[in-house]
Amino acid sequence: MIPVKRLGAATFLSPDVARVADYYEQIVGLEIVERSSRRAILATDMGEEALVFEAGDSTHCPRLALGIDPHFDLADAARILATLGITSEMRTAITPGVGKALTFTDPKGTIIELFADYRPVSGKRAGHGIAPVKFGHIAFNAETAGAITDFYCQTLGFRVSDWIDDVFAFLRCGPDHHTCNFISGPAGVMHHMAFELKDWPHVLVACDTLGRNGRKLIWGPGRHRVGHNIFVYTRDPDDHIVEFFCDIDLMKDESLGYFEPRPWHEDRPQRPKRWTFESGAPLWGLAPSDDFRRSGTRHIPTLK
Numbered sequence: 001m002i003p004v005k006r007l008g009a010a011t012f013l014s015p016d017v018a019r020v021a022d023y024y025e026q027i028v029g030l031e032i033v034e035r036s037s038r039r040a041i042l043a044t045d046m047g048e049e050a051l052v053f054e055a056g057d058s059t060h061c062p063r064l065a066l067g068i069d070p071h072f073d074l075a076d077a078a079r080i081l082a083t084l085g086i087t088s089e090m091r092t093a094i095t096p097g098v099g100k101a102l103t104f105t106d107p108k109g110t111i112i113e114l115f116a117d118y119r120p121v122s123g124k125r126a127g128h129g130i131a132p133v134k135f136g137h138i139a140f141n142a143e144t145a146g147a148i149t150d151f152y153c154q155t156l157g158f159r160v161s162d163w164i165d166d167v168f169a170f171l172r173c174g175p176d177h178h179t180c181n182f183i184s185g186p187a188g189v190m191h192h193m194a195f196e197l198k199d200w201p202h203v204l205v206a207c208d209t210l211g212r213n214g215r216k217l218i219w220g221p222g223r224h225r226v227g228h229n230i231f232v233y234t235r236d237p238d239d240h241i242v243e244f245f246c247d248i249d250l251m252k253d254e255s256l257g258y259f260e261p262r263p264w265h266e267d268r269p270q271r272p273k274r275w276t277f278e279s280g281a282p283l284w285g286l287a288p289s290d291d292f293r294r295s296g297t298r299h300i301p302t303l304k
């Protein structure tokens, strides 16, 4: 098993790299660490690369970087993939923070860039915009959520935190309740990406910053029941759904098998489980807007 530990940068194509990079720099408050007319790379204040935009005709997300245990050899990862009949390739000079990555295509068609060593690229405080603390998770549609979930758990070391029915999986690769989501739907299409904020007052800063810049909320604020994070959702200039969240459930000790107790939990203790769309509906907050619901949610009854 390849021990994936954290999310790296997601790469998106964009018909207007300058426009989308400006949005993430000025409103979201990421720092542009590399920029040309064809590519922009953005990182958090903590120096972690989060997003790469490359010039293209679509807004597709072709690649996702995942950080593995730094003591694990990428050559061993290549051997594990080979036993499954998966071809991989070692590439260099990926981004300023990632000098070497093992790349392969996952079963839903996303190119995964596995990296072991990472060099922080920033650390300079942007001092403006929302300034999230972390690129927290990314959700993809996959033809069958069960099959891609099995691959991520059996090959990449993810654990299932929760299911909603058998169509919406929440997977963790560290303490956070979910780093990847898989939703049964059009294969390989990114559903939403999410940035972690410090706390509820920081969510207010996000709402004010979005509002001041004419960017609408399309869902929230509210508190999810699955993962228990407080959320707001908006859309970026390329029409991607972007979530800002805080208070996500944490599995601080895998051997305990439950999430760190919180006052808003339904169960004592709160263990990974299978919810229904009814039992897993948000704890509070209004229903999502039509603008949220138009993004590939045909399998999610409560979002219709």
Ligand SMILES: [Fe+2]
Pocket (backbone or CB within 6 Å): 137, 139, 192, 193, 194, 243
């Ligand atoms: Fe999310």
